[in-house]
Amino acid sequence: MSVFTTVSEDQARAWLDNYPIGQLTELRGIASGIENTNYFLSTDQGKYVLTLFENLTASELPYFLNLMHHLASQNVPCPLPIANAQGELLSALNGKPASIVTRLTGASLTAPTTSQCAAMGATLAQIHIAGKNFPMQRDNERSAAWWKATSPQLLPFLDAEAAQLLQAEIKFQALHRLQDLPRGVIHADLFRDNVLFDGDTVSGVIDFYFACNDAWLYDIAITVNDWCVTANGELDETATIAFLQAYHRVRPFTAIERGAWPITLRAAALRFWVSRLYDLHFPRAGEMTHAKDPSHFERILRNRILTQSALQRMWVS
Numbered sequence: 203m204s205v206f207t208t209v210s211e212d213q214a215r216a217w218l219d220n221y222p223i224g225q226l227t228e229l230r231g232i233a234s235g236i237e238n239t240n241y242f243l244s245t246d247q248g249k250y251v252l253t254l255f256e257n258l259t260a261s262e263l264p265y266f267l268n269l270m271h272h273l274a275s276q277n278v279p280c281p282l283p284i285a286n287a288q289g290e291l292l293s294a295l296n297g298k299p300a301s302i303v304t305r306l307t308g309a310s311l312t313a314p315t316t317s318q319c320a321a322m323g324a325t326l327a328q329i330h331i332a333g334k335n336f337p338m339q340r341d342n343e344r345s346a347a348w349w350k351a352t353s354p355q356l357l358p359f360l361d362a363e364a365a366q367l368l369q370a371e372i373k374f375q376a377l378h379r380l381q382d383l384p385r386g387v388i389h390a391d392l393f394r395d396n397v398l399f400d401g402d403t404v405s406g407v408i409d410f411y412f413a414c415n416d417a418w419l420y421d422i423a424i425t426v427n428d429w430c431v432t433a434n435g436e437l438d439e440t441a442t443i444a445f446l447q448a449y450h451r452v453r454p455f456t457a458i459e460r461g462a463w464p465i466t467l468r469a470a471a472l473r474f475w476v477s478r479l480y481d482l483h484f485p486r487a488g489e490m491t492h493a494k495d496p497s498h499f500e501r502i503l504r505n506r507i508l509t510q511s512a513l514q515r516m517w518v519s
């Protein structure tokens with residue numbers, strides 16, 4: 203993690219006095235987060251996760267916390283943020299914005315099976331439908347305008363072939379308007395490490411801190427590019443079709459989404475190639491090196507370009 207803010211049991215106890223969830227019984231730091239400080243916190247009434255936000259500010263957080271509250275209230279398996287005595291989902295702890303959410307069971311997967319990919323597809327469609335009546339709006343900060351603005355800083359770090367690919371793909375994507383696709387709330391970072399499973403059941407979707415309003419198909423492409431792939435980044439046809447069919451049963455696709463599928467898979471690959479390049483070459487001050495491999499998404503992008511017509515057939519009717 204970039205910064206770990208220590209919270210003592212006495213501080214947690216005093217902070218909890220303002221929350222209707224009982225008395226502290228256990229407080230244990232979670233080592234795996236890299237964005238925020240997280241603690242598993244138990245009280246005599248239940249199990250929770252306490253988060254101190256290290257980078258996001260108090261003005262950015264209401265969208266994410268209210269969204270989680272909205273989705274959890276509509277039976278999406280995601281953490282439920284707890285309101286304090288003033289009805290607020292966010293309050294300061296040790297000078298940082300902090301929230302407390304229910305702790306979910308399960309563990310993240312490294313190698314999802316076809317049926318787990320299908321369960322993920324159905325849950326993603328459930329999120330998209332439940333988000334329809336969420337009243338807040340947030341633009342996607344990692345969209346076409348962002349990768350266009352970011353790429354000039356990245357080009358000096360790339361060899362000629364990669365630089366050419368990056369520029370060509372940005373131009374190609376500019377010709378297509380993902381924003382015209384059916385849209386609503388999207389998670390926008392639904393990688394395997396952001397989902398907990400109990401057997402074949404999704405028990406928790408976490409880390410909503412890139413959530414925004416954008417094309418649903420873009421969210422599907424981000425998710426499929428991480429869940430339904432072989433070791434070298436090619437799409438696994440059986441897993442992809444299982445994912446898409448399960449999604450389609452909950453929210454049927456439209457014809458325009460079918461046509462845009464290969465292009466959207468490319469856009470989703472481009473987004474994470476650019477963010478991983480940026481994180482690698484411009485690490486935030488004080489950050490420990492957790493940068494993920496950008497070449498994985500360069501490979502995925504090249505593959506999605508080369509297999510465009512096969513991807514068009516990898517769809518559901």
Ligand SMILES: Nc1ncnc2c1ncn2[C@@H]1O[C@H](COP(=O)(O)OP(=O)(O)OP(=O)(O)O)[C@@H](O)[C@H]1O
Binds near residue numbers: 236251281395408409
């Ligand atoms: N509500 C929850 N219920 C159960 N476990 C949780 C919950 N929230 C977080 N966790 C656990 O804590 C770990 C770290 O949390 P999280 O991924 O949110 O950290 P982060 O620093 O915000 O993000 P990241 O490491 O993905 O950048 C998760 O991998 C998960 O195991």
Ligand SMILES: N[C@@H](CCO)C(=O)O
Binds near residue numbers: 393
């Ligand atoms: N899921 C992202 C990192 C967090 O946004 C990635 O794998 O690049």
